Amino acid sequence: MMIAVAWRNVWRNKTRSLVITIAMSLGLASGIFYMGFYRGMMDQRIQTAIATEASHIQVHHKSYLENPDKKFFITQVDSTLDAIRKETGVNAVSSRIILNTMIQSAATGSGVKITGIVPENEKLVTNLYTKIAEGSWFKDGKRNPIVIGRKLADKLKVKLKSKVVITLQDMEGNMTAAAFKVEGIFETSNTAYDENCVFVQKADLARVMVMEENACHEIAVLLNDNALLDQVNTELIGKFPDLDIKNWREVMPEVYLLESSFNLTMFIFIGIILLALLFGIINTMLMAVLERTKELGMLMAIGMNKTRVFMMILLETAMLALFGGMWGILLGWLLNFWFGIQGIDLGAWSTAYESMGFDTLIYTHLPLSVSLQIAWMVMVTGILAAIYPAIKALKLKPAEAVRIDM
Amino acid sequence: MKVIEVTNLIKIYNESEVKVNALNGIDLGIEEGEFTAIVGPSGSGKTTFLNMLGGLDMPTAGEIRVGGTDICGLSSSQLIDFRLRNIGFVFQAYNLIPVLTAIENVEFIMQLQGTPKQERETRAKELLHQVGLGDRMNSRPAKLSGGQQQRVAVARALASKPKFVLADEPTANLDSKSTENLLDMMEELNRKEQVTFIFSTHDQRVVHKARRVITLEDGLVISDERK
Ligand SMILES: Nc1ncnc2c1ncn2[C@@H]1O[C@H](COP(=O)(O)OP(=O)(O)OP(=O)(O)O)[C@@H](O)[C@H]1O
Ligand SMILES: [Mg+2]
Numbered sequence: 001m002m003i004a005v006a007w008r009n010v011w012r013n014k015t016r017s018l019v020i021t022i023a024m025s026l027g028l029a030s031g032i033f034y035m036g037f038y039r040g041m042m043d044q045r046i047q048t049a050i051a052t053e054a055s056h057i058q059v060h061h062k063s064y065l066e067n068p069d070k071k072f073f074i075t076q077v078d079s080t081l082d083a084i085r086k087e088t089g090v091n092a093v094s095s096r097i098i099l100n101t102m103i104q105s106a107a108t109g110s111g112v113k114i115t116g117i118v119p120e121n122e123k124l125v126t127n128l129y130t131k132i133a134e135g136s137w138f139k140d141g142k143r144n145p146i147v148i149g150r151k152l153a154d155k156l157k158v159k160l161k162s163k164v165v166i167t168l169q170d171m172e173g174n175m176t177a178a179a180f181k182v183e184g185i186f187e188t189s190n191t192a193y194d195e196n197c198v199f200v201q202k203a204d205l206a207r208v209m210v211m212e213e214n215a216c217h218e219i220a221v222l223l224n225d226n227a228l229l230d231q232v233n234t235e236l237i238g239k240f241p242d243l244d245i246k247n248w249r250e251v252m253p254e255v256y257l258l259e260s261s262f263n264l265t266m267f268i269f270i271g272i273i274l275l276a277l278l279f280g281i282i283n284t285m286l287m288a289v290l291e292r293t294k295e296l297g298m299l300m301a302i303g304m305n306k307t308r309v310f311m312m313i314l315l316e317t318a319m320l321a322l323f324g325g326m327w328g329i330l331l332g333w334l335l336n337f338w339f340g341i342q343g344i345d346l347g348a349w350s351t352a353y354e355s356m357g358f359d360t361l362i363y364t365h366l367p368l369s370v371s372l373q374i375a376w377m378v379m380v381t382g383i384l385a386a387i388y389p390a391i392k393a394l395k396l397k398p399a400e401a402v403r404i405d406m
Numbered sequence: 407m408k409v410i411e412v413t414n415l416i417k418i419y420n421e422s423e424v425k426v427n428a429l430n431g432i433d434l435g436i437e438e439g440e441f442t443a444i445v446g447p448s449g450s451g452k453t454t455f456l457n458m459l460g461g462l463d464m465p466t467a468g469e470i471r472v473g474g475t476d477i478c479g480l481s482s483s484q485l486i487d488f489r490l491r492n493i494g495f496v497f498q499a500y501n502l503i504p505v506l507t508a509i510e511n512v513e514f515i516m517q518l519q520g521t522p523k524q525e526r527e528t529r530a531k532e533l534l535h536q537v538g539l540g541d542r543m544n545s546r547p548a549k550l551s552g553g554q555q556q557r558v559a560v561a562r563a564l565a566s567k568p569k570f571v572l573a574d575e576p577t578a579n580l581d582s583k584s585t586e587n588l589l590d591m592m593e594e595l596n597r598k599e600q601v602t603f604i605f606s607t608h609d610q611r612v613v614h615k616a617r618r619v620i621t622l623e624d625g626l627v628i629s630d631e632r633k
Pocket of ligand 1: 420447454455
């Protein structure tokens, strides 16, 4: 009965309750939608980072990350690769030779990070081969093919089949140069990456550098599931004490920061919205209490104790908040669902986001657990909002409240 | 047996600023089954007196015993509970919860007392039949006339099985026909069920339905007649 009374009391002043309900649902819906957008953007960035750039786990020589010099390479690569492949949870591995050097075309030159890969292995680990916009991904089997990004191709003013020259210092310290022929041009959502990274066959690069075949600078490991990250990471560290094993969170701390700060961002963002709504609810409930002083006084006069009066106001406030909150969450969820399928085109802002490595078509996404957290925050807000009006109600003196003023 | 015993009751309002001596020393006893009217000019202290009897306000001095308990010694939350279990109230207005139907209003007080649902329903129906509202049980107060609302209030007051019912000008907002009906109904309940009623009024037609008439003036009892 108490619940029925509270619920009916909420709707005594329909307009007022409706206004605050609508304010709540719109406020929350936009908050949830924004969080869904942010989360979607973040997840896509992480996925791209794993699929295109960092993979799940990277293996290097102990000193390599501190000082990425070509002399810090991993030896006995074949047996190491085999051992990693046997680890449960590991999907694929790829070994790479990496060198920061200069690339030159007939028109101009640019500093690049050149990566020598075994194409068929790399294909299993990163999805770069799917980003080929023109040409192909090491198909010919010819000597010295190179795959570069669109941005770099534009900068160097080269096309497919154009010749570029890589200048480098070999393992013995001699400066050499080698000509490569553009076989493919890729386009990822990260323009900085497209400008700075080029790919050649590992064997070709090893030959130019006079580096032994069974060596590499980096081994990229792709897992079946990101959830296995910590487990496999620890296993590998135990197995290869002489190597440096790092997961993507360590390799790309800026991306990990996105992930780890999400919850905090959400709490603050939704918290601010709820704080504003809190005052709206308090105002509404205060009005509801003050215009009912006679009735509340009467209830206390006939024997409704303070706990019950308090509970009734609390219940009314919580219901109001939850009702508005429920619609808000539902609306926000629907928006996220719709734009989770349709995607949101960043259009005009896309260049700025692309240069930071973000996709420009964002699919909103918000895990259920986050929605539940928000629902929980709404509940707390409702209860907080109830306290002041409820205390106000308790201060009423029944004798004065029931007295009829002439 | 006496349900209420009042000795030397004094109430002074606004003790800090201008003092208003609302009650100046009242000694009174109310027997079980009485049908008593409190009359007197405006400002004579009727409401103040009834509020004291009902434990809605504290006297400045004196003693009020209800069924042997000195209610002036109770804390405010004990008083709320005491009122719930011992006293029925009918006010001049604002008696009912507007969002509840007649029967729900009557049941509400029994729910506060913790009466089981089944019993609540049976008793509420019975009482509404007794006050002549058997056919309006599911109407909300706004759909009832002033007289009908006061009848629901009487039914609600009786639902908690109180020792006595206090009614401060229960007919003040009613036309003469409704006034007469309400009083007849209260009198019948008093006669048949031995419900003790104490009510205040200005209305002469109401006064002569009472079997005991206590007249107040300037916070003192100036006459106390029984018929
Ligand atoms: N809360 C209060 N504060 C100060 N003075 C009060 C208060 N309530 C009543 N009084 C004063 O106490 C006196 C008695 O008032 P009371 O309301 O008891 O009279 P009454 O007989 O019920 O009058 P009426 O017939 O107009 O209802 C009056 O002088 C009134 O002004
Ligand atoms: Mg009065």
